[in-house]
Amino acid sequence: MDHWKRGAPGEAGAFKSSHPPKPSAKELKRLRVRRHFLDAAKTLILTDGLDQLSTKRIGEMAGYSYATIYNYFENYNELVCEAVEELALECGEFVTESLADFPQAGVKDRVLELARLMVLWNTENVNRYYPFLSTQVDFSYFFARDGEHFFHPAYRLLLEELSRLDLETLEMSQEDLATLTDILAYVFHSKLHFFIRYGVPRTQVELLDEVCREVSFLLGRLG
Amino acid sequence: MDHWKRGAPGEAGAFKSSHPPKPSAKELKRLRVRRHFLDAAKTLILTDGLDQLSTKRIGEMAGYSYATIYNYFENYNELVCEAVEELALECGEFVTESLADFPQAGVKDRVLELARLMVLWNTENVNRYYPFLSTQVDFSYFFARDGEHFFHPAYRLLLEELSRLDLETLEMSQEDLATLTDILAYVFHSKLHFFIRYGVPRTQVELLDEVCREVSFLLGRLG
Numbered sequence: 001m002d003h004w005k006r007g008a009p010g011e012a013g014a015f016k017s018s019h020p021p022k023p024s025a026k027e028l029k030r031l032r033v034r035r036h037f038l039d040a041a042k043t044l045i046l047t048d049g050l051d052q053l054s055t056k057r058i059g060e061m062a063g064y065s066y067a068t069i070y071n072y073f074e075n076y077n078e079l080v081c082e083a084v085e086e087l088a089l090e091c092g093e094f095v096t097e098s099l100a101d102f103p104q105a106g107v108k109d110r111v112l113e114l115a116r117l118m119v120l121w122n123t124e125n126v127n128r129y130y131p132f133l134s135t136q137v138d139f140s141y142f143f144a145r146d147g148e149h150f151f152h153p154a155y156r157l158l159l160e161e162l163s164r165l166d167l168e169t170l171e172m173s174q175e176d177l178a179t180l181t182d183i184l185a186y187v188f189h190s191k192l193h194f195f196i197r198y199g200v201p202r203t204q205v206e207l208l209d210e211v212c213r214e215v216s217f218l219l220g221r222l223g
Numbered sequence: 224m225d226h227w228k229r230g231a232p233g234e235a236g237a238f239k240s241s242h243p244p245k246p247s248a249k250e251l252k253r254l255r256v257r258r259h260f261l262d263a264a265k266t267l268i269l270t271d272g273l274d275q276l277s278t279k280r281i282g283e284m285a286g287y288s289y290a291t292i293y294n295y296f297e298n299y300n301e302l303v304c305e306a307v308e309e310l311a312l313e314c315g316e317f318v319t320e321s322l323a324d325f326p327q328a329g330v331k332d333r334v335l336e337l338a339r340l341m342v343l344w345n346t347e348n349v350n351r352y353y354p355f356l357s358t359q360v361d362f363s364y365f366f367a368r369d370g371e372h373f374f375h376p377a378y379r380l381l382l383e384e385l386s387r388l389d390l391e392t393l394e395m396s397q398e399d400l401a402t403l404t405d406i407l408a409y410v411f412h413s414k415l416h417f418f419i420r421y422g423v424p425r426t427q428v429e430l431l432d433e434v435c436r437e438v439s440f441l442l443g444r445l446g
Contacts, residue, residue: 051358135274135357139421149423179440182433186413187406193416198362200372210405217402221444 034072036062041083049127050134053080081141084131085150091121091128092153099157107164108219111184114161115215116208118154118188123204126196133193155185170223180218187214257295259285264306272350273357276303304364307354308373314351315376317344322380330387331442334407337384338438339431341377341411346427349419356416378408393446403441410437 023031040061044053055076059066073079095117102113122129131137132152142150159181167177188211194200195207246254263284267276278299282289296302318340325336345352354360355375365373382404390400411434417423418430 130358133356133358135353135359135420143422149421175436176440179437183406183410183437183441186409189413189416190409193412197358198372199366213398214402214406217399218406 030072033064033068036064037069037072037079038083038086041079042086045083045087045131046125046127050080050084050131050136077138077141080131080137081139081150084137085142087128087131088150088152091118092157094121095154095157099161107161108216110161111158111219112212112215114154114158115184115188115211119191119208119211120204122192123195123207129192130196132189133197152185154188155181158184165222172222180222184215184218187211187218253295256287256291259287260292260295260302261306261309264302265309268306268310268354269348269350273303273307273354273359300361300364303354303360304362304373307360308365310351310354311373311375314341314344315380318377318380322384330384331439333384334381334442335435335438337377337381338407338411338434342414342431342434343427345415346418346430352415353419355412356420375408377411378404381407388445395445403445407438407441410434410441 037058040058041053044057044061055066055069058079059069069076069079073082095114098117099110099114102110104110104113139150142148159178162177162181162184165172165177167173172180191207191211191214201207201210260281263281264276267280267284278289278292281302282292292299292302296305318337321340322333322337325333327333327336362373365371382401385400385404385407388395388400390396395403414430414434414437424430424433
């Protein structure tokens with residue numbers, strides 16, 4: 001669960017060991033300035049959408065010259081990717097906290113609720129999920145940084161819930177469990193894609209209904 | 224099955240009735256010039272990818288000034304959408320023709336083969352599916368043109384195959400059938416998205432294996 005094990009994303013390197021060295025004043029300043037840029041980028045993505053984002057606007061909001069960004073980030077794509085990762089973590093936190101309060105203990109009820117929360121969060125403000133659809137973001141940044149591809153934290157939460165299924169009774173293998181998790185993730189991803197990009201279905205209520213029906217169908221067919 | 228009922232896409236208006244009026248010389252010229260632009264756009268999308276496409280390059284290849292495009296298309300997005308629709312139709316034709324030659328009559332075997340063909344076609348050249356992922360294309364063009372959203376022809380082919388399932392024996396409703404079709408479509412779409420945009424999994428062989436496993440899992444759970 002790599003995206004969770006790290007501290008704040010983008011600052012992982014500085015705090016990796018269990019006894020992190022005290023960061024120098026210079027390093028603290030670097031992290032602080034990066035934070036200003038990241039917060040500005042996140043605010044702008046959430047309010048106006050990723051397509052309206054620019055170094056100029058980020059600089060203005062953060063209170064620095066746009067050129068300063070390149071002293072703190074390798075390039076614009078790094079800044080965007082780090083901001084987008086934090087938005088995904090916020091979604092993961094919302095789902096985790098809401099599920100902790102969810103009284104149902106049954107796997108199917110909890111997975112349905114997870115699906116509902118995931119779709120709810122990302123459609124209350126569609127700017128939250130849009131970056132994962134944008135072909136303007138180069139996600140290979142994460143592979144270069146971590147040696148593995150980015151995955152949305154909701155995926156691991158889903159896998160955790162499904163891991164409580166009684167595989168023996170359901171005549172499912174561990175591979176089947178992974179396959180089911182993947183298919184559910186495709187449902188979330190595609191539904192959000194079609195809703196955000198094509199306006200299908202037309203309302204959030206219809207979308208939630210459809211996702212609920214699809215997830216119920218998948219879980220209902222398990223036995 | 225609207226995308227199939229029409230004649231050549233983009234020329235639907237001219238041939239709509241069952242006894243189409245003979246097109247005028249002016250109309251024939253208009254269609255011919257549009258055809259040059261569409262063919263140029265398709266060739267450029269397939270060879271260099273949609274991101275490299277521009278009115279300038281289309282004009283050069285079609286042998287017209289780029290400004291001429293605006294005499295034949297409302298805007299650049301219309302030209303791109305019409306070209307992309309034709310690419311989807313070519314995919315549909317490939318799948319239809321290949322399935323016609325496929326000797327297996329069982330629904331599950333045929334759906335597995337359909338999945339394999341769909342993924343094969345769109346990954347032999349990833350430029351074929353990329354336009355459906357690009358956030359630079361405004362697909363609301365189709366809704367404005369047809370009063371309904373664009374859907375990929377493979378969707379209808381899938382629904383046709385699945386309609387041969389014995390719903391009663393499987394204890395499935397018509398709504399379940401539609402849900403299953405949608406979920407399979409999400410598998411294709413998401414797998415192609417992650418493969419083309421993130422390079423996951425790394426090879427076409429692995430991708431085909433995974434899609435095959437996922438489709439088998441879904442069909443296997445029907446009973």
